[in-house]
Amino acid sequence: MLSFEEERDNYKENITSYRLFTHLYQHIAALAFAVKETNDNRQLFPNVTLGFHIYNNCFTEIGTYLAAMELLSRRRRLAVNYKCETENLPAAVISGPNTDICLHLATILCIYKIPQLIFGSSPMVNNEVQGLFFHHMFPQIGYQYGGILRLLLHFNWIWIGVVCRDDDTGQRFVQYVLPMFAQQGICFQFIVRIPKPDFTNTLDATVEKYNEMITNVMGSTANVILVHGETTTIMVIRLMIYVAEVMETPLRISTKVWVMTTQMEFAMLSFVRDWDIDFLHGAISFEVHSKALSGFKSFLQTKNPLSAKKDKFLWMFWEEVFNCDLPNPSLEKKDNMFCTGKEELEALPASVFEMSMTSHSYSIYNAVYAIAHALQAMYSTKLKQRAVSNDAREELWNRYSWQLHQFLRRVTFNNSAGEEVSFDQNGELLAGFDIINWVTFPNQSFVKIKVGTMEPQAPADKSFIIQDDAIVWPSIFNQELPLSRCNEKCQMGSNKRKKEGKPFCCYDCIPCPEGKISNYTDIDECFECPGYQYPNEDKDGCFPKEIIFLSFGEPLGMILAAFALKFSLITLFILGIFVKYKDTPIVKANNKNLTYILLTSLLLSFLCALLFIGQPGKVTCLLQQTAFGVIFSVALSSILAKTITVILAFIATKPGSRIRRWMGRRLAYSIIIFCSLTQVAINMAWLATSPPFPDLDMYSVSQKIVLKCNEGSSSMLYTLLGFMGFLALVSLTLAFLARKLPDSFNEATFITFSMLVFCSVWLCFIPTYLSTKGKNMVAVEIFSILASSFGLLSCIFSPKCYIILLRPELNSKEQLIKRRD
Template structure:
């Protein structure tokens, strides 16, 4: 019975073979008047049995001796099989010298599918590289980047692991572990498998997604391991994973499924050779019974095993599971035992039969008209050799009964894709396959994979939430990956984005800067639009500065009015009226030029404000310098016999003011003609604001204007300082010294303050310096005089001015 059990696990494949032959026989357009025969052998996954069965095909009936023509000869045209690459390799070792076509429905090992190596093999499967590509695409689709790989400890398993690991590394997927399962060829391997049970439980805890090279040997061992784990009371959570299996596996074809807790594989995903539902095949299965064909040596054993009854004595009590009536229905069998829908492997066998027969039909159709002659006689059709079938198989192309086109590529591989199957287990241990997508290698890049995620049923452990397969938790937006030393690239820490940078997606490798017109929010996960800012009249700071500028301008005007009204008084006349008026007007302009710095910079105001500021201050400082020199000259001129008296007068002061102001005006003119100030946007000084400012154009000329003004201020201060001890009656130099000390202090403080501020506050610093220095000159020079003129008019007389200090 165990022999039957092993032989009948793929019984649907046998039925698909029989159905294809039946369909061909009933088609009068294919090989009319020619009878097709076939033999089905099971090698029980034994190499010796494979060689023996192949020799039987090459030999006469019941005498496995090839190359001898004796007895009734078999007319072998082609071989369909085998189920795995090892079987196909053993078969081709014997069929190769005869050049008999072998149409296999398994993936071949690397290099075996090359036509240059084995020109007699035709593969009813796509190239295995497409399946590897499909696995990678499926993992990337679900963002599974931390997965395990399980394969058999043989050449095919090693090749599978190496190929997948390399592809994973190139596509950003990390391998959590690789595990080779020992074969079960002997009892010692079973002991080895038991030793693997404990280590496997540790490995399985590393990830939720595991890729299995699911050919039949691997799954035999895997189910044995799971059964051992169950006996050892291993936690079901440890083995309830998302299993991704290759196209060789089919749950319903496995004889050990009855003893396996199928809930372990709930939600598993597997690749399958693309197939299409054939309604005629279902009808064929519905009418099948144990007496359908006497030549079917498998159906009785399958029937007894599937329905747990006996056909040898149908009169037994069927209720006790002992007798078979033969009227049982295959559609009543649970999924693990038999499926009414054609599986991918059965579909491949069905197409293999049709491909072989269509090639044979093309060869026979070609023969009578174009067949070469030998010795002047046409070759007989029945003497055509199997090797002549190759050219027709390579070029075969037909539509099967499902309406799908079948043809081989130049490497003898089927040009087709894969279906993606979701395995759904039911409480009665039944397993239902649900097609949830597909992989089309011929589709444009980026569109090869199609998945309907909504209909996928995951294992109950995941509560129908998409399982995660990550080495660690995702880095949220606002963080970036930071590599862990000594760990795979999928394992990382999460580092917060630095100031000014963001990450707006999960698991970003690096944070990035926002565009110039945007800035990073506090969470560093979004860019916000910057506000446009400038010193305006609508904000408190702008209003305050404008108020002070206007106030000082009015005070300057008031002082100028007082001096004009009292222009003939001794104190006004003694202080050089023209210089006084010039200084007051220039100070008035300095106060008023502050308004050019407030408000949005414009094309006109940007050049005008610096020029007005520079020239106005130059006139003011040169006037102060002229007043200081006038005081000194006036004191010297009062000495008896002084020759310098002729220099005291309007000509000297006017020349001094004009010449000093002219130099500043010349510098400003060069500035305007070469690289003048212009409106500009400062995107970078402030994180959250775009500052509308005046770009100074040439920084050299800008500093020349400030430097020249500072030079004159220092000269005025030095001259006034040395004249401070003159008699107090004439000593305006004391007030000038103090005023220039205030002026220089303000502008010395201005430079570091100006360079250390950003945005509109640079303008605030400049306005403050203008107001403070101008107010210092106005207050220190004119406050004492206004006090005497307005409040102490009795002191504003010639007698007071001519007094000498004792």
């Protein structure tokens, strides 16, 4: 804990007999370096001269409260609020990096409205008043967690372990941050809470617990361990590894990638300087963005305990890092034990002391400058640029010291490294994070390489940048990207299925179902190919489908077209026979004009079948069903007219019958015209509302796209077919009733057979049509048209042709009279 006094040049050390973390001496050096620069820069800070106190809290609550009480007491006597000298309360306190230190201090400092500049993460405060006096040399904590999440997702590390402190800070991390990670697909194999170390006691009581913890961590299948800790966490992890080694527990030390939060820093006690730090090789950590200060290394090189005998911190640090004793009259003179003062700090491995400024030290440096700029702004405002004596300035400070907060909130400056330092409305530092890769060496030294950045204020595409190729991974991975998954990825052609009772990151891989593919690894669900493509055999890709239709060039199309033409020629031949023998009794018996109309409609029905063969177009699609419906309606209405004519002719022969007046061509033609116009009206309504059109059927046939005519409106098609079915049933019924009427050349019997064939064909057509797919549906419809038309043609006209051509003696008037008798 560091505190500042304005317009004093005092340096106080509160040192216990406790051995120190040698790395943390850099915090003291950064503080002294910053104060020296501000005091030397009289042009920038003409009204400000800084002094400071340093308090060691020994990482304990008692030590923190004791330091706070001493800060508010007279020197060398613990008497809070009692100051007999002309001492002032400190202008500000710089605390950190542990959050509990800051929170404990706030309990007391907020009473005196003393600003507290925190160079670690912000503590969670329950008292809003305490939070008013916090000024954070740390960006908003949520940015860091967002950066860690993006790092995990960037490398697809979704199966991780978590190590955190067993305190309020760790509890909040587990309770509020880890669920956010889980929502983005991160699973946790374990969450280990390490107890807060108590350096005033021995470690014997925690040996078993430490051994169990590190065994679980190192033996896990997760290759990535997220560590949420603070200053002493790395030390504790190293102690755990040491305990396991002492207990001869087999561990694979260099098998994990440690991802560490910004609050952590490398800090070791000097007696463990020879312990291996291999577990940190390849680790990745986040640090508050920092930049090298040109004069800091030179400042460290000037440090010499022999020329600064009052600097007790330096004396302790020097003896610890160089393992020697500085000259002291109370000690016996032993040349091999005394320090010469000529030892060089840069010769020390980084595990003992770092010469380059760490991010925490950089934050302390900026905190000193923030205080100096705020004080300068405050004096400039209050004094209104008037020159006053030191006493007047002291009186001014006592009156307005609490107003320093508003100036700290608004302070903005460029430090000596040329970087702008400013704060947001909540008093948090506007800065980003550096992503650091740790590389260790056999001599227990290490280097930290910047491999990326996290800039919350940058555009979205530039807010997270990382150089994958620059990262050094743990040696076991042979410089390949480490994988951290519960199980292997599902390969293409399969999808994931959750394992019961396991986290959602653990799953089985099952092949894609028929008709679906997965062309990515680790896909949740297989999906269908686009309509114009079909899955390959491995179900990991799609091939373009072949477009098909019933063409004249294929065998089935050629056969159907040949039968249509053949039947058309037969119909023409029969029509020619009936025209040639139009004056014979058998032709005249049932209205030869109706016969001509029926034969013509049957001829057109055979030719109509050709519309269904070939590539469907707009015209052919419009003509297919409409022409088929009208032509068949004419044919069926002609048969109906023939049947009604037969019935009326029989009834008219009875004495006194008045039906004779209905006999004649007018009735037959009226039936044909009425039925045909009704069908035409149905077709016109169909074409007007939802006409047929060329369409692609992509799904009924696998690996094929069927080019067909879409009916447009199924209901209109069923209406068309229903009307034809009605005509067929009426004709069949009437013909069946008239089949035994005593009349020569009675066609009712032949019509009955023809309509039975017609109805049988179309009744069979419906299930067959619905059960077939693709171009076979068209072939079924063509076959039904040809079969039903040929059934009518053969059943009605073959007996007559037989008589006309082969039994002409039966085609005579005498034979007609004989049959009637």
